[in-house]
Amino acid sequence: MSDHLKYIAHYPQQIHTQVEQMLAQGTLGHYLTSRYPTPHDVRSDSALRDLVEQYKRRYMKRAAPLSKVAYDPNIHVVKHALGTHTRVSRVQGNKLKSKNEICISRLFKDAPLGMLEMILVHELAHLKEANHDKAFYQLCQHMQPDYHQRELDTRLYLIELEANGPLYGAAGT
Known part of the structure:
Protein backbone atom coordinates (compact mmCIF):
# COMPACT_ATOMS: atom_id res chain seq x y z
CA MET A 1 0.00 0.00 0.00
CA SER A 2 1.27 3.45 -0.93
CA ASP A 3 2.24 5.68 2.01
CA HIS A 4 -0.32 8.23 0.81
CA LEU A 5 -3.09 5.70 1.34
CA LYS A 6 -2.55 5.62 5.10
CA TYR A 7 -5.54 7.98 5.42
CA ILE A 8 -7.84 5.31 3.98
CA ALA A 9 -6.11 2.25 5.47
CA HIS A 10 -9.32 0.88 7.01
CA TYR A 11 -11.36 1.30 3.80
CA PRO A 12 -11.96 -1.63 1.42
CA GLN A 13 -9.32 -2.62 -1.15
CA GLN A 14 -11.63 -1.48 -3.95
CA ILE A 15 -11.36 2.11 -2.73
CA HIS A 16 -7.56 1.81 -2.44
CA THR A 17 -7.41 0.65 -6.06
CA GLN A 18 -9.64 3.50 -7.27
CA VAL A 19 -7.59 6.10 -5.38
CA GLU A 20 -4.28 4.67 -6.65
CA GLN A 21 -5.64 4.88 -10.21
CA MET A 22 -6.82 8.45 -9.70
CA LEU A 23 -3.42 9.44 -8.30
CA ALA A 24 -1.61 7.78 -11.21
CA GLN A 25 -3.88 9.50 -13.73
CA GLY A 26 -3.76 12.84 -11.89
CA THR A 27 -7.55 12.98 -11.53
CA LEU A 28 -8.02 12.91 -7.75
CA GLY A 29 -7.75 16.69 -7.48
CA HIS A 30 -10.27 17.13 -10.31
CA TYR A 31 -12.70 14.76 -8.55
CA LEU A 32 -12.42 16.79 -5.35
CA THR A 33 -12.72 20.22 -6.99
CA SER A 34 -15.75 19.02 -8.96
CA ARG A 35 -17.46 18.05 -5.69
CA TYR A 36 -16.15 21.05 -3.74
CA PRO A 37 -15.44 23.87 -6.23
CA THR A 38 -14.17 26.48 -3.77
CA PRO A 39 -12.67 26.76 -0.31
CA HIS A 40 -14.77 28.29 2.46
CA ASP A 41 -14.52 31.82 3.80
CA VAL A 42 -14.42 30.87 7.50
CA ARG A 43 -11.00 32.45 7.97
CA SER A 44 -10.93 33.66 11.58
CA ASP A 45 -11.40 31.98 14.92
CA SER A 46 -14.49 34.11 15.54
CA ALA A 47 -16.03 33.05 12.21
CA LEU A 48 -15.23 29.43 13.08
CA ARG A 49 -16.85 29.86 16.49
CA ASP A 50 -19.97 31.33 14.83
CA LEU A 51 -20.22 28.32 12.51
CA VAL A 52 -19.76 25.84 15.37
CA GLU A 53 -22.36 27.69 17.46
CA GLN A 54 -24.87 27.54 14.55
CA TYR A 55 -24.54 23.75 14.47
CA LYS A 56 -24.65 23.55 18.26
CA ARG A 57 -27.82 25.66 18.49
CA ARG A 58 -29.49 23.63 15.75
CA TYR A 59 -28.61 20.11 16.87
CA MET A 60 -27.30 20.19 20.44
CA LYS A 61 -29.20 22.88 22.33
CA ARG A 62 -28.74 21.26 25.71
CA ALA A 63 -25.06 20.42 25.33
CA ALA A 64 -22.55 22.10 27.59
CA PRO A 65 -21.31 25.52 26.43
CA LEU A 66 -18.02 25.86 24.61
CA SER A 67 -15.37 28.05 26.18
CA LYS A 68 -13.07 28.02 23.13
CA VAL A 69 -13.34 27.36 19.41
CA ALA A 70 -10.25 28.02 17.30
CA TYR A 71 -8.00 26.98 14.47
CA ASP A 72 -4.90 25.39 15.93
CA PRO A 73 -1.58 25.40 14.07
CA ASN A 74 -0.28 22.67 16.38
CA ILE A 75 -2.75 19.98 15.34
CA HIS A 76 -1.13 17.86 12.70
CA VAL A 77 -2.47 15.02 10.64
CA VAL A 78 0.62 13.09 11.71
CA LYS A 79 -1.00 12.71 15.13
CA HIS A 80 -4.10 11.33 13.37
CA ALA A 81 -6.10 14.37 14.43
CA LEU A 82 -7.87 16.92 12.29
CA GLY A 83 -9.53 18.54 15.25
CA THR A 84 -9.75 18.04 18.97
CA HIS A 85 -12.39 18.30 21.61
CA THR A 86 -11.10 18.68 25.13
CA ARG A 87 -12.98 18.75 28.38
CA VAL A 88 -10.96 20.53 31.01
CA SER A 89 -12.06 20.20 34.64
CA ARG A 90 -10.78 22.52 37.31
CA VAL A 91 -11.48 22.84 41.00
CA GLN A 92 -12.71 26.31 41.88
CA GLY A 93 -13.36 26.59 45.58
CA ASN A 94 -15.60 23.70 46.52
CA LYS A 95 -16.93 23.25 42.96
CA LEU A 96 -15.65 21.35 39.96
CA LYS A 97 -15.89 23.51 36.82
CA SER A 98 -15.75 21.94 33.38
CA LYS A 99 -14.85 23.71 30.15
CA ASN A 100 -15.25 22.35 26.63
CA GLU A 101 -12.92 23.41 23.83
CA ALA A 135 -24.24 6.25 18.94
CA PHE A 136 -21.44 8.68 18.07
CA TYR A 137 -21.73 8.07 14.32
CA GLN A 138 -25.54 8.19 14.47
CA LEU A 139 -25.26 11.64 16.04
CA CYS A 140 -22.80 12.73 13.33
CA GLN A 141 -25.23 11.53 10.65
CA HIS A 142 -28.11 13.30 12.39
CA MET A 143 -26.21 16.59 12.12
CA GLN A 144 -24.85 15.85 8.65
CA PRO A 145 -26.68 13.10 6.70
CA ASP A 146 -23.77 12.66 4.25
CA TYR A 147 -21.19 12.57 7.07
CA HIS A 148 -19.51 9.35 5.91
CA GLN A 149 -19.08 10.58 2.32
CA ARG A 150 -17.61 13.85 3.57
CA GLU A 151 -15.26 11.94 5.85
CA LEU A 152 -14.02 9.87 2.90
CA ASP A 153 -13.68 13.00 0.76
CA THR A 154 -11.69 14.67 3.53
CA ARG A 155 -9.34 11.70 3.64
CA LEU A 156 -8.99 11.92 -0.15
CA TYR A 157 -8.28 15.63 0.21
CA LEU A 158 -5.44 14.82 2.62
CA ILE A 159 -4.04 12.28 0.14
CA GLU A 160 -4.18 14.82 -2.69
CA LEU A 161 -2.68 17.53 -0.48
CA GLU A 162 0.23 15.28 0.46
CA ALA A 163 0.77 14.01 -3.08
CA ASN A 164 0.34 17.20 -5.09
CA GLY A 165 0.00 20.18 -2.75
CA PRO A 166 -2.93 22.55 -2.16
CA LEU A 167 -5.96 22.33 -4.45
CA TYR A 168 -7.08 25.90 -3.95
CA GLY A 169 -3.85 27.64 -3.03
CA ALA A 170 -3.13 28.79 0.48
CA ALA A 171 -5.30 31.84 1.05
CA GLY A 172 -3.29 32.92 4.07
CA THR A 173 -3.67 32.40 7.77
Missing part, protein backbone atom coordinates in the same frame (compact mmCIF):
# COMPACT_ATOMS: atom_id res chain seq x y z
CA ILE A 102 -12.89 22.60 20.12
CA CYS A 103 -9.77 23.16 18.05
CA ILE A 104 -9.53 22.43 14.34
CA SER A 105 -6.31 22.01 12.39
CA ARG A 106 -5.24 25.19 10.65
CA LEU A 107 -4.87 23.02 7.54
CA PHE A 108 -8.64 23.32 7.10
CA LYS A 109 -8.60 27.10 6.68
CA ASP A 110 -7.97 26.39 3.00
CA ALA A 111 -10.29 23.41 2.63
CA PRO A 112 -13.83 23.24 1.26
CA LEU A 113 -16.69 24.12 3.61
CA GLY A 114 -18.10 20.57 3.47
CA MET A 115 -14.88 19.18 4.92
CA LEU A 116 -14.63 21.83 7.63
CA GLU A 117 -18.24 21.11 8.58
CA MET A 118 -17.53 17.37 8.78
CA ILE A 119 -14.73 18.01 11.24
CA LEU A 120 -16.74 20.39 13.40
CA VAL A 121 -19.70 17.97 13.43
CA HIS A 122 -17.30 15.22 14.55
CA GLU A 123 -15.92 17.36 17.37
CA LEU A 124 -19.37 18.57 18.44
CA ALA A 125 -20.58 14.96 18.63
CA HIS A 126 -17.89 14.40 21.26
CA LEU A 127 -19.80 16.77 23.57
CA LYS A 128 -22.36 14.00 23.98
CA GLU A 129 -20.52 10.84 22.95
CA ALA A 130 -16.93 10.29 24.08
CA ASN A 131 -16.23 7.14 22.07
CA HIS A 132 -16.32 6.48 18.35
CA ASP A 133 -19.17 4.01 18.63
CA LYS A 134 -22.53 3.49 16.93
